[in-house]
Amino acid sequence: MIEIERKFLVASEAFKKEAQKSTQIVQGFLNTDPIRTVRIRIKGNQGFITVKGIGNESGTSRFEWEKPISVNEAEQLLSLCEPGMIEKIRYEIQSGKHTIEVDEFFGQNKGLVLAEIELDNENESFLKPDWLGKEVTGDPKYYNAQLSKNPFHLW
Amino acid sequence: MIEIERKFLVASEAFKKEAQKSTQIVQGFLNTDPIRTVRIRIKGNQGFITVKGIGNESGTSRFEWEKPISVNEAEQLLSLCEPGMIEKIRYEIQSGKHTIEVDEFFGQNKGLVLAEIELDNENESFLKPDWLGKEVTGDPKYYNAQLSKNPFHLW
Numbered sequence: 001m002i003e004i005e006r007k008f009l010v011a012s013e014a015f016k017k018e019a020q021k022s023t024q025i026v027q028g029f030l031n032t033d034p035i036r037t038v039r040i041r042i043k044g045n046q047g048f049i050t051v052k053g054i055g056n057e058s059g060t061s062r063f064e065w066e067k068p069i070s071v072n073e074a075e076q077l078l079s080l081c082e083p084g085m086i087e088k089i090r091y092e093i094q095s096g097k098h099t100i101e102v103d104e105f106f107g108q109n110k111g112l113v114l115a116e117i118e119l120d121n122e123n124e125s126f127l128k129p130d131w132l133g134k135e136v137t138g139d140p141k142y143y144n145a146q147l148s149k150n151p152f153h154l155w
Numbered sequence: 156m157i158e159i160e161r162k163f164l165v166a167s168e169a170f171k172k173e174a175q176k177s178t179q180i181v182q183g184f185l186n187t188d189p190i191r192t193v194r195i196r197i198k199g200n201q202g203f204i205t206v207k208g209i210g211n212e213s214g215t216s217r218f219e220w221e222k223p224i225s226v227n228e229a230e231q232l233l234s235l236c237e238p239g240m241i242e243k244i245r246y247e248i249q250s251g252k253h254t255i256e257v258d259e260f261f262g263q264n265k266g267l268v269l270a271e272i273e274l275d276n277e278n279e280s281f282l283k284p285d286w287l288g289k290e291v292t293g294d295p296k297y298y299n300a301q302l303s304k305n306p307f308h309l310w
Contacts, residue, residue, distance in 0.1 A: 030193050030206060031186040036235045038185050038193050049204065049222070051185060053235050065232060067204070067222060077220060080191045080208050 003064040004122055007142060010113040011133035015102050018129070019091035025103070028081030032145035039145070040077040043090070047074025059138015060122045084108065084148035096127035108151030114142060158219040159277055162297060164288035165268040170257050173284070174246035180258070183236030187300035194300070195232040198245070202229025214293015215277045239263065239303030251282035263306030269297060 023044045030038040037052040047070055053063030069077075078085070086109065091102040098117055105112040114136070117126055136142045141150070178199045185193040192207040202225055208218030224232075233240070241264065246257040253272055260267040269291070272281055291297045296305070 030191045036185045036237070051232055051235065063231070063235065065228060067224065069222065073220060076218070077206055080206065080218070082191070 001064060002061050004061045004119045006060060006117050006119065006135065006137045008115045008135050009133035010102055010115050010131055012131045014131040015091060015093055015129065018093045020094060021092040023090050025088050025090050027086045027144065028078045029145050029148055030081055032082060032149055034140060034143060034145065037145045040074055040081055042071055042074045045071060047071045049077065055138060082148065084151065086144050086148050095129055098126045105152065108153050109147050110153065112152040156219060157216050159216045159274045161215060161272050161274065161290065161292045163270045163290050165257055165270050165286055166288035167286045169286040170246060170248055170284065173248045175249060176247040178245050180243050180245050182241045182299065183233045184300050184303055185236055187237060187304055189295060189298060189300065192300045195229055195236055197226055197229045200226060202226045204232065210293060213277070237303065239306065241299050241303050250284055253281045260307065263308055264302050265308065267307040
């Protein structure tokens with residue numbers, strides 16, 4: 001399917017008080033190429049394998065295919081991944097009828113906090129909380145696959 | 156899991172008369188790197204996503220993880236694969252208690268025929284039919300991922 005998403009920097013920690021849920025995520029990549037990204041993720045007590053294609057020009061929409069797998073399978077596959085594991089906590093925040101996902105990164109990407117919002121179409125409007133910062137949709141530097149190779153602490 | 160396999164060239168077409176079964180296979184790769192190969196396959200009316208790791212020194216055993224997916228999912232994922240689709244017919248031939256899989260390649264690899272036998276351990280013996288040719292176990296040139304980049308017609 002095609003995923004339509006916009007991505008933003010996060011300007012303050014205020015989002016944490018509004019979060020309904022937070023989940024530990026560890027992920028690695030079997031391919032970091034943006035035209036055929038293959039991601040292995042453990043999110044809470046569930047594993048996933050995800051394939052992403054190249055985005056459209058604005059970077060808003062991207063082919064995405066995902067399959068749940070067991071944590072044990074995900075652990076085995078993580079051990080095959082490229083160096084540069086991503087560790088983060090994902091917070092879910094309700095904003096009007098949308099859910100904003102905020103990722104607080106750790107390890108090599110400590111200090112980076114990114115927000116993502118999934119939309120039904122590119123022009124759909126949504127409520128912007130005041131802790132939402134600069135938009136970075138489509139900037140490959142903020143793709144998690146790129147963060148695994150060129151992490152925030154090197155910027 | 157770890158797969159233990161030996162691979163051989165095929166010296167004649169005699170295997171076709173002994174085949175119990177033949178199935179059309181189309182496959183592509185989201186990553187051809189032998190240390191983290193990601194393969195998308197349509198075999199008959201079933202799709203698969205498969206991840207393979209690096210083999211041991213002799214090339215006999217290799218980590219392999221596979222998940223069935225729908226043909227529709229496989230078709231979408233094939234469109235993201237690296238150039239160099241592999242097309243082949245797989246014949247299954249019973250040889251004593253083992254099944255030998257013989258792949259007859261088409262397209263860019265037309266003329267190549269390879270046999271594979273899965274074993275319980277590296278030293279397990281098996282019945283060798285007289286159409287089995289030279290052993291090529293562990294020769295990366297014969298990995299399907301390599302055949303997609305450097306096909307037989309270029310050798």
